[in-house]
Amino acid sequence: MNVVSDPKTIASGSALSPEANRAAALAAATGVLTVDLDAVVANWRKLESRSVPTECAAVVKANAYGCGVGPIVRALVAAGCKTFFVATIDEARAARAASALPKIYVLNGCFQNCGDAFAELDCKPVIGDLNELAEWDVFCRRTGWAGGAAIHIDTGMNRLGLSLEDAHGLVPRINAGNHGITLVMSHLACAEDLHNPMNARQAANFREIAHLYTGVPASLANSSGTFLGPQFQFDLMRPGAALYGVNPTPEADNPMQPVVCLKTRIVQIRNVERGESVGYGAIWTARRPTKLAIVSTGYADGYFRAAGGADGVRSAEVIVAGQRCPIAGRISMDLMAVDITDLPDKAARRGQMATLLGEGITVDELAHHFGTIGYEVLTSLGRRYARVYTGGTAVPAEAASPSP
């Protein structure tokens, strides 16, 4: 088990061993966010096994969806993952620091004069327009760098990518050989909606052009896309969210394992009379003599205000002493109140941990209460928690230094 916590909480220069310091930091932590690396690996293997002979990559942008890019990359490389996608060159740096081995693609591409960083890190830009490609070609000619790049083709998302026409224009270059293009890809706009006709349209557009890029591997599917059928898998799949436990098939049960567990301390237990209000705006009123647990997480930790309780509104739930309890009133910046009236007497006490995510509370359930999607729940996870990584293959303790 590796604990990553704010270096401030680990006494530097202390006589204690690093292990003891980490244990002390964990014992004193106000909140603990546990990432189950074995679950991430199991999720990756599940997607990979669906796709033989297609390669399965991993998308680790935004600090591996908030889960920590270093430990995630190391665990997946050990499991056999050979290709990673990040959004920016800074994220590529963090991924490369975790492993020298894999191919790393940078989804947001390359800016003029940024070629050197790509060469230094041996990573590949995903190029989404002809000017960008021209700049990249100039860099490669000038320096002799031949590390490769992906071409992103827009098939309906209208975000990044060459038009179909521009993509057709590159076919002679592909046919001439020595073109420096290592991947051709596109991105689905509606993959989580099984019945959306957009999916088949995008796949058809992509197939038509990818077919002309002879010898260049093709990639279309994100997490949900891998569940749309073999005609969406092409040569390389690019799952992100599903690796971290988000349900890629919202219309069916979640085939993925949960990855993140979030526990935070009860700061205080207090009693409230019937008729008294709780929290900012006084929008929640006790309808009976009420016992509250004040829990040390708020919206500054990525727990959205939308999940709070108001009179007549169902809030998200928090697990205290093994039982689900509703939130009373608004979520504050650093705190929330949980109604624990229905717990057995003395079941909850100050200093005890309450579970906000995990133990049956899924990322998708929280997303529902937050008014968003599981992706945003994960990428919003706070930075005030001690981070613990379980599982994974023999990650050395040093490897658990704070990830960006």
Ligand SMILES: *Cc1c(COP(=O)(O)O)cnc(C)c1O
């Ligand atoms: C984020 C992203 C992915 C991964 O999507 P998930 O839905 O998280 O699996 C794949 N491809 C591109 C281009 C992306 O931006």
